[in-house]
Amino acid sequence: MLVLGVDGGATKTLCAIADESFRVLGVGKAGPCNYNVVGVEKARKNIEEAIQQAYSSIADRQLRGEVAEIGCFGIGGLTTQRDYDVISSKIIPLNSAKKRIVVNDVVVAFYAATNGKPGIVVVAGTGSIAYGVNKRGESAVSSGWGWLMGDEGSAFYIARQALALAAKSYDGRGRKTILTDMFKEEFGVEDFKDVVPKIYHEVTSTNIASLARIVFSAARRGDKVALKILRDAGGELGQAAVAIARKLFTKNEHIVIGVTGGVFMTDPTVWEYFKEYVSKRFPKAVFTSPVKHPVIGALIMGYKNLNIEVKEEHKESLIRSLERKSETPYP
Amino acid sequence: MLVLGVDGGATKTLCAIADESFRVLGVGKAGPCNYNVVGVEKARKNIEEAIQQAYSSIADRQLRGEVAEIGCFGIGGLTTQRDYDVISSKIIPLNSAKKRIVVNDVVVAFYAATNGKPGIVVVAGTGSIAYGVNKRGESAVSSGWGWLMGDEGSAFYIARQALALAAKSYDGRGRKTILTDMFKEEFGVEDFKDVVPKIYHEVTSTNIASLARIVFSAARRGDKVALKILRDAGGELGQAAVAIARKLFTKNEHIVIGVTGGVFMTDPTVWEYFKEYVSKRFPKAVFTSPVKHPVIGALIMGYKNLNIEVKEEHKESLIRSLERKSETPYP
CATH class of the missing domain: 3.30.420.40 (ATPase, nucleotide binding domain)
Known part of the structure; x- marks a missing residue:
């Protein structure tokens, strides 16, 4: 069988x-x-x-x-x-x-994280989405609106923030960041301005999202702007989980919360910020290891x-x- | 002639x-x-x-x-x-x-705003960009990185923020806003979720930017989320002007600052926030009426x-x- x-x-x-x-x-x-x-x-x-x-x-x-x-x-x-x-x-x-069962991939991630028991899963890959089910079998979704309308905390979101803040730094509109130089290096150009045609030439959410790894690498080198982007991403993903928790669970339930996707798996930074954000609001939340x-x-x-x-x-x-x-x- | x-x-x-x-x-x-x-x-x-x-x-x-x-x-x-x-x-x-002279359209806007004299112009239409020239003839540009990497404060930016915050409100992740209902009405759908395929079906920066008018209309009806989007847009456009002012002018110069584009022309909200932001940092800035x-x-x-x-x-x-x-x- x-x-x-x-x-x-x-x-x-x-x-x-x-x-x-x-x-x-x-x-x-x-x-x-x-x-x-x-x-x-x-x-x-x-x-x-x-x-x-x-x-x-x-x-x-x-x-x-x-x-x-x-x-x-x-x-x-x-x-x-x-x-x-x-x-x-x-x-x-x-x-x-x-026999076939067809669901959104977030449901599959949910089963992988909680074994099908009540809880919440947050997925942050190219896009982001959260999904939860309580003991009465009621379910709720949050985020997952795609790269243009949302997907806050996703790899696309992280990469877009990084490109915008690198541009701000270049213009003197924002805090200095090594992201500007790192993008120059990534695209092999002498001036950050020359990143622009390369970025717009092949805009797909996956192509842009793949640049998130540069943010993780800048954060590991201590770049404050990169760290702030990752902290914000953790907060946004936390918000998605909290919105579901408020709908489906009570403050005192031991809610099992699992995560999966490249943003959580690449390194523990976003996951740590995520846990911090959720724990403050749902102190009894129980976090399972990121689902590989x-x-x-x-x-x-x-x-x-x-x-x-x-x-x-x-x-x-x-x-x-x-x-x-x-x-x-x-x- | x-x-x-x-x-x-x-x-x-x-x-x-x-x-x-x-x-x-x-x-x-x-x-x-x-x-x-x-x-x-x-x-x-x-x-x-x-x-x-x-x-x-x-x-x-x-x-x-x-x-x-x-x-x-x-x-x-x-x-x-x-x-x-x-x-x-x-x-x-x-x-x-x-004889032909070919320049970026921001230069033409600059001449319209300052008559070619030293100063700064900020354009906020579908995209956004700022440009300035000082009395030594030195020039500087800020913003204008396009819809993906920047254009903060542009109509595209305003519309994207509004879509994202409407989605957050729908999910229970963010403050309640009438934008959710207004987008539903705009697209003639019963559930805000059904806006999604319509938005992604024809994503062009101009199509999305045109939705900014809904934000202006929500702000006129007193919607706090819409007002915050417009305040932020004014601040972002102010930041672009200030970055140029810092490069080209001294704190005590009477810098002539002009603006143009649909975001400033539609109603005075963004322009007011813009002036507030710039005046705080350059108290002697002189603002000319928006260029029609x-x-x-x-x-x-x-x-x-x-x-x-x-x-x-x-x-x-x-x-x-x-x-x-x-x-x-x-x-």
């Missing part, structure tokens, strides 16, 4: 296939599958490729031919009913599993849907076997 | 043709000519159309056939030497005047270049005749 899980967003798509003993047998990786970002055609191709790869990497020939009992798909860009219809009819292969593999959440959803209990040790087995499997080059 | 002036940016291109008695004889208007926004082909067509229209609207048949003695072109998007080369060789018609017709600056540049003095009364004559001419439907 196989369970198939997919975690796909604006940057990449991951697929993991596990058996009834909570062992990940196959993994696959492909490009983005958020159709708002890459279009329906490309999204479908990438998701197919990730699934294909995952199946091909299963060692046992016989299992390789089996159709998964259930497939759980966490897909970025699923917000409206229309998104759901497009994604489930045109993007996810119909024959990929006997949200795709595990898709598998957990799958098991639960089949009424198979997933204990902490099962989750650990899934993570260990996924990591082992990911190290092996695909066949 | 004719002098031709063009003021062209990301939203529209204006052309005015005047004679040696400081009377505007012809005016023309066409679409945008910032080639970063609309491409070289479209920019060239629009500028040609504006000039053509201006010539056709000259009442005197004989003058209609004359080639202008000088043409001054203030063109948005001119920042680097490469921009200059593209604009002067591929966008501005070669035979449009016996920056294209007049292109004509002033032209006269000056031909060593024709332009007195205050001449400038007024130019403005009056331009306004009269603009009221007349083009032939």
Whole structure:
């Protein structure tokens, strides 16, 4: 019996296939599958490729031919009913599993963080979004409005702030920062002004977001402007969690709060600021370690849907076997 | 003897043709000519159309056939030497005047605001930029980094802030604001969430910037969030002026400061905050009324270049005749 899980967003798509003993047998990786970002055609191709790869990497020939009992798909860009219809009819292969569950990727991250128990997850990658469920099963979403209207605290947000503050520093409108020189170096130009055409030439949220690493590096070198950007990002992400906590939980509940995404995983700075912001408002919040593999959440959803209990040790087995499997080059 | 002036940016291109008695004889208007926004082909067509229209609207048949003695072109998007080369060789018609001067449109706005005398101009339309010249002829620019990296205080900036704060209000992450309902009404949707696909469907800096009018309208209705956005915008634009003042002027000089662009012209709110911000730092700053017709600056540049003095009364004559001419439907 196989369970198939997919975690796909604006940057990449991951697929993991596990058996009834909570062992990940196959993994696959492909490009983005958020159709708002890459279009329906490309999204479908990438998701197919990730699934294909995952199946091909299963060692046992016989299992390789089996159709998964259930497939759980966490897909970025699923917000409206229309998104759901497009994604489930045109993007996810119909024959990929006997039963399919299609959700926003934040739900998958939620399961990875809390094992499906009441709590909150905050995702900060290229974009940012928070999601929570309480013990009555009520859920709430916060942030996730995309690069133009929001996604405060995301890598895109951090990078855009850094570009703006580097420009302010250059103009003498803002505090001096080494970000200006670091962007010059990154783009190989002599004058920071020459960064402009390069930035506008290929504006995609992913391209811009990737510049966030420069902010982390400037912060490690003690740059005050970079540190402030990261502190603000932590606060913004904290705000998203707090908005959900206020809706779903009481002040005295032990709310389990998990995080995932590049902004939290790159280094602990934003995570620390995030915890500080939330703890001040919800002193009894319990923070779980940043989730390295949200795709595990898709598998957990799958098991639960089949009424198979997933204990902490099962989750650990899934993570260990996924990591082992990911190290092996695909066949 | 004719002098031709063009003021062209990301939203529209204006052309005015005047004679040696400081009377505007012809005016023309066409679409945008910032080639970063609309491409070289479209920019060239629009500028040609504006000039053509201006010539056709000259009442005197004989003058209609004359080639202008000088043409001054203030063109948005001119920042680097490469921009200059593209604009002067591929966008501005070669035979449009016996002599041509090509500058960034902020320089034309500067001439319109200060009559070419030392001072500072701040432009806040779709984008924002500040420019100043001191009595030694030294010049400086601030802001103008485009919608992604800066343009703080511009209509795009105001609109983006408003969208983000409306989303925060919706999520319960931020202060309540009527902006959420006003955007719903603007886009004819039942739920603010449904604004999202509409916004992302046609993201151009001009489309987004046009939503700034909703912020002005919310502020007039007393909305605190909208007022804060406009106050911040005034402060950001003030910062751009102050950065230039610090570079070019001393604390005790009577610096002439002019402004132009839709953000200042729509209503006086941003202008008031702007003056407050600058006055605190440069108490002797002198503010001229917002410039309604920056294209007049292109004509002033032209006269000056031909060593024709332009007195205050001449400038007024130019403005009056331009306004009269603009009221007349083009032939």
